[in-house]
Amino acid sequence: MNGMDIIAKLKQVNLTGRGGASFPTYLKWQSVKDANGSKTYIICNGSEGELNVYKDKHILENYTEEVLNGIKIALETFHNAQAIIYLNKKYYPKLNQKLKKLAGKLPITIYRKTGEYIAGEETTLLEAIENKPHEPRIKPPYPAQKGLYGYPTLVNNVETFYFVSKIAKGQYKGEKFYSIAGDVKHPGTYLFPETATIKEIINRTHNWPKHGLFMKSDNFFVQAGGGATGEILLPKELGVPIKGVGSIIIYDRKKTDLYKLMETWADFFVKGNCDKCVPCREGSYRILEMIKHKKIDKEKLEELYFALEQTSFCPLGKSIPTAFRSLIKKLDI
Ligand SMILES: Cc1cc2nc3c(=O)[nH]c(=O)nc-3n(C[C@H](O)[C@H](O)[C@H](O)COP(=O)(O)O)c2cc1C
Numbered sequence: 001m002n003g004m005d006i007i008a009k010l011k012q013v014n015l016t017g018r019g020g021a022s023f024p025t026y027l028k029w030q031s032v033k034d035a036n037g038s039k040t041y042i043i044c045n046g047s048e049g050e051l052n053v054y055k056d057k058h059i060l061e062n063y064t065e066e067v068l069n070g071i072k073i074a075l076e077t078f079h080n081a082q083a084i085i086y087l088n089k090k091y092y093p094k095l096n097q098k099l100k101k102l103a104g105k106l107p108i109t110i111y112r113k114t115g116e117y118i119a120g121e122e123t124t125l126l127e128a129i130e131n132k133p134h135e136p137r138i139k140p141p142y143p144a145q146k147g148l149y150g151y152p153t154l155v156n157n158v159e160t161f162y163f164v165s166k167i168a169k170g171q172y173k174g175e176k177f178y179s180i181a182g183d184v185k186h187p188g189t190y191l192f193p194e195t196a197t198i199k200e201i202i203n204r205t206h207n208w209p210k211h212g213l214f215m216k217s218d219n220f221f222v223q224a225g226g227g228a229t230g231e232i233l234l235p236k237e238l239g240v241p242i243k244g245v246g247s248i249i250i251y252d253r254k255k256t257d258l259y260k261l262m263e264t265w266a267d268f269f270v271k272g273n274c275d276k277c278v279p280c281r282e283g284s285y286r287i288l289e290m291i292k293h294k295k296i297d298k299e300k301l302e303e304l305y306f307a308l309e310q311t312s313f314c315p316l317g318k319s320i321p322t323a324f325r326s327l328i329k330k331l332d333i
């Protein structure tokens with residue numbers, strides 16, 4: 001298959017990236033092609049740093065060859081290309097040898113992720129691989145134009161490469177992987193249509209209360225679409241598909257200490273940000289302090305949310321308020 005074939009196919013099925021931003025994959029591939037560099041880098045983002053999300057781990061462990069085939073197609077599509085699998089440090093010991101063996105003579109190296117949550121962001125990971133401080137770059141230029149060591153660089157998520165392979169084989173059915181975690185009987189990673197609602201997914205995996213779970217249907221809540229950055233949804237709000245990362249975390253309302261849960265998120269953001277800009281560094285810390293002391297000042301929180309959303313340098317800071325705002329509002333704290 002030549003390069004134009006696969007890009008046309010990606011466009012035809014309208015595959016969108018599975019790393020969070022849902023960016024059309026064909027556009028990214030076309031930009032890298034158009035950049036026409038003397039060398040091209042391909043990065044498979046397997047850093048999976050979100051809290052309670054394990055879909056890329058599942059895909060890498062169970063469909064290793066499919067992911068590698070997606071990377072191989074990218075290697076064949078772009079000029080003088082070299083690939084790097086950027087791997088979550090916890091996944092590395094189990095997967096490194098297997099990936100190396102299956103990659104064979106292909107120009108693919110495995111890089112063990114260093115750093116925290118922010119190191120999964122596409123420009124920060126370029127800095128990390130270049131051995132520089134783990135901070136995001138200003139965009140534009142985008143990695144597709146000027147990425148690793150200044151060369152055009154394709155950064156796609158593990159799941160995206162899996163589906164590139166399926167599309168090339170004519171086996172794509174508009175599906176997506178969903179990671180289900182939390183207070184459920186059947187946690188795991190499942191494949192369902194992209195259009196499936198959260199309610200359907202919970203039902204079809206036998207994780208809804210009517211299937212004999214310990215919770216009454218109005219006695220739980222859900223965090224959907226990206227670990228700690230996901231919005232809190234009540235059972236009556238679950239008739240919608242998931243945007244972004246296919247992550248569903250279910251919480252038993254009676255069992256869950258809401259302050260502890262928020263403290264986990266705040267701690268995750270304090271440790272996972274890069275400290276480069278004030279709103280995110282200070283904002284995440286102030287939220288953590290407020291929650292630790294169980295002194296929620298809603299007016300102050302609104303100011304912090306505003307500063308985070310309007311003035312953070314990168315999407316990490318901008319995404320911090322979502323979970324806190326929705327939980328505090330919907331669960332009457
Ligand atoms: C704070 C932060 C963390 C991220 N972590 C990941 C990650 O663990 N894995 C991933 O594929 N993308 C992650 N992303 C998204 C990447 O920046 C990038 O958009 C993605 O790898 C592109 O792949 P896709 O087009 O296939 O979705 C993260 C973004 C941000 C802002």
Ligand code: SF4
Pocket residue numbers: 118136272273274275276277278280281312313314315316317318
């Ligand atoms: S918003 Fe600022 S401090 Fe937070 S991760 Fe991004 S660059 Fe770093």
